[in-house]
Amino acid sequence: MLKKFRFSGLFLAFFLAFVSTALLAQRSITVDELVTFIKSQIKAKGDDRQTADFLKRIRLTQKLDQRTVEDLQGQGAGPRTVAALKTLAEESANLPAPPPPPKALPPKPPPSAEEQAKIMGEMRDYAMNYTMSLPNYICVQTTHRKQDPIEALHREGYIANGDTIQELLTYYDHKESYTVKMYNGKSVANGDHLQFGGVTSSGEFGTMMHDIFDPDSGTEFAWDNWHKLRGDLMYGFAYHVDKEHGYSLLDVETKAEYTSAYKGVVYWDPSTNAIMRITKETVGIPSTFPIRDVQITLDYDLTKVGDGMYILPLHYQIDSTADKFTGTNEADFRLYRKYGAEATITFGDTAPVPADKLKDEPQK
Numbered sequence: 463m464l465k466k467f468r469f470s471g472l473f474l475a476f477f478l479a480f481v482s483t484a485l486l487a488q489r490s491i492t493v494d495e496l497v498t499f500i501k502s503q504i505k506a507k508g509d510d511r512q513t514a515d516f517l518k519r520i521r522l523t524q525k526l527d528q529r530t531v532e533d534l535q536g537q538g539a540g541p542r543t544v545a546a547l548k549t550l551a552e553e554s555a556n557l558p559a560p561p562p563p564p565k566a567l568p569p570k571p572p573p574s575a576e577e578q579a580k581i582m583g584e585m586r587d588y589a590m591n592y593t594m595s596l597p598n599y600i601c602v603q604t605t606h607r608k609q610d611p612i613e614a615l616h617r618e619g620y621i622a623n624g625d626t627i628q629e630l631l632t633y634y635d636h637k638e639s640y641t642v643k644m645y646n647g648k649s650v651a652n653g654d655h656l657q658f659g660g661v662t663s664s665g666e667f668g669t670m671m672h673d674i675f676d677p678d679s680g681t682e683f684a685w686d687n688w689h690k691l692r693g694d695l696m697y698g699f700a701y702h703v704d705k706e707h708g709y710s711l712l713d714v715e716t717k718a719e720y721t722s723a724y725k726g727v728v729y730w731d732p733s734t735n736a737i738m739r740i741t742k743e744t745v746g747i748p749s750t751f752p753i754r755d756v757q758i759t760l761d762y763d764l765t766k767v768g769d770g771m772y773i774l775p776l777h778y779q780i781d782s783t784a785d786k787f788t789g790t791n792e793a794d795f796r797l798y799r800k801y802g803a804e805a806t807i808t809f810g811d812t813a814p815v816p817a818d819k820l821k822d823e824p825q826k
Contacts, residue, residue, distance in 0.1 A: 510540030
C-alpha cells in the first residue's frame, strides 16, 4: 500500500507565533536545554531571525562557554542565532558551570546473529498484527505546521508562516478516520485537513509499520545500533524499501507525482515487546521533482484506554524540503478515550509531548 504525502505551495495567510514566545518570555533554562533547542532548530531549518529573537527572551541558569557557541555555529546555527548566543555567554559568565556529563558506560556489543533473527521474527509478528490488537478508541491529534520560504523568497518579502489543526481521530473496527474540529483555535464543523492546503500526510499510523514488515515489500533489514529512548535501552534495526514498494509523493500545485524508495530505523523495546519508534527518509528523489526530501519520525508509547494499556501513537513529525520552502509538521496524540456513546472530549489547548520523551540517545 502506497502512502500519501501532499503539499500545495506557500500558504501565507497565517503568521507563525514562533514557539509561543510570549508564553516563554523570561523563561530560565539550563545550557543543556539551550543546546538541545538550538540543535532542533538547526535540524528543522528554523528561521534564524526568530530563533535569535527567542534567545533574547530567556535567562540561563548556568555558564555558557564560547566553545559551546562555536560548536553550535559549526553545526549550522545562523549568524543572528550565533550573535544572540554570544550575548548569552557574556551575560552568564559569572554563573556556575554546567555539571559534567555522566561517565559513559562501556558500549554494549551488538546482539548475536541468533538474537537478531529472534528479535526480527518478534517484530514482524508484532507489526503484522498490531492494528488488530487495538481497542476501539478516540483521541485528539493536534498538529502544528510551519513553512519557511527559501532565502530567495525571503528577499521578495515572503515570511515564515504556520497554523494549528486539531482533529478527532477515531479508531473503530480496525479502521482510522480523522475529522477537523478546530483550526487556529476556532471551531470547524466536520472539516478535512486537505481543505487547509499546506503539507499533509496520510497512512502513517495504521500502515507505516505494516508495510515495512510486509513480506511483499521486500524490505532489507540490518543491525543499526542500541538506542536509549524514554529511559529504556532498545534494539535498533535499519531497513530499506525499494522504489517499487515506496512512498507516494504528490505536489498538488504542479500535479506531479513520484514514488520514492525509503529507509529508516525501527526501535524494539524488549521490556514491552513492542515497536516504540519508526523513522522514515526518502531516497533518490530526482532533482527535477518539486519535493526534494521527506523525513518522518513516529513515536509510540504505553497508553491507558478504558481499563487496558496499549501501545498507541504519541508523537509524529514530518520534515520536508521542496523547491520553494522547508516545512515541519509536529503532531501530538492526546486525550485517549474508549470509543462509545459516553466518550467525550473537550477541544482546546493540549500540552505538547515533553522533549525528554522524544530524545534519542544512540550508543556511541
